[in-house]
Amino acid sequence: MKKITLILLFLLIIPQIAYTHSVWLEATPDKGDILTEPPKEVIFKMTGHLHTEGCNVEVFDENGNKVSKKTQFSNSEGLTTIKAKLIDGLKAGVYTVKWIFENKDKHKQKGQKGSYTFTIK
Numbered sequence: 845m846k847k848i849t850l851i852l853l854f855l856l857i858i859p860q861i862a863y864t865h866s867v868w869l870e871a872t873p874d875k876g877d878i879l880t881e882p883p884k885e886v887i888f889k890m891t892g893h894l895h896t897e898g899c900n901v902e903v904f905d906e907n908g909n910k911v912s913k914k915t916q917f918s919n920s921e922g923l924t925t926i927k928a929k930l931i932d933g934l935k936a937g938v939y940t941v942k943w944i945f946e947n948k949d950k951h952k953q954k955g956q957k958g959s960y961t962f963t964i965k
Contacts, residue, residue: 866892866924866947866956875960882934882964886912886941888926893919898946901928906937936964 869889873879886903896917903912912928919925926945938961945956 866890866894866945868945868956869923871941871960873962875962877962879962879964883930885927885929888943888945890924890926890945892922892924892947894924894926895946899926899944901926901941901943903928903930904940904942905934906939911939934964938963 867890869891871889872887873883886901888901894917899915899917901912901915902910905911911931911934913931914929916927916929917924918927926943928941940959940961942959943957947956
């Protein structure tokens with residue numbers, strides 16, 4: 845079902861790709877996810893290409909301590925993958941993912957900055 849949804853979203857946003865605006869397709873872990881094991885990284889998949897100098901993903905624990913490393917980018921077939929590796933040994937708790945994405949034309953569009961949480965049980 846997730847693949848079908850992803851394909852439908854992609855088909856709906858193809859016209860937007862021509863305007864160099866990126867669209868967030870998915871995140872792993874995603875908003876509100878409850879995990880039984882700590883993830884090794886947070887991954888975003890976006891359409892189009894991003895201006896990497898204007899993009900960042902950071903993850904914080906409940907005490908506000910940064911638990912992510914440098915943001916990494918890769919582009920393939922019109923999609924951008926953004927990864928933030930996490931430190932080893934994350935404990936149970938609520939983690940906040942904060943992101944900012946900037947389009948290749950350096951235009952920040954609405955919805956390209958924000959945050960969400962996921963939980964490790």
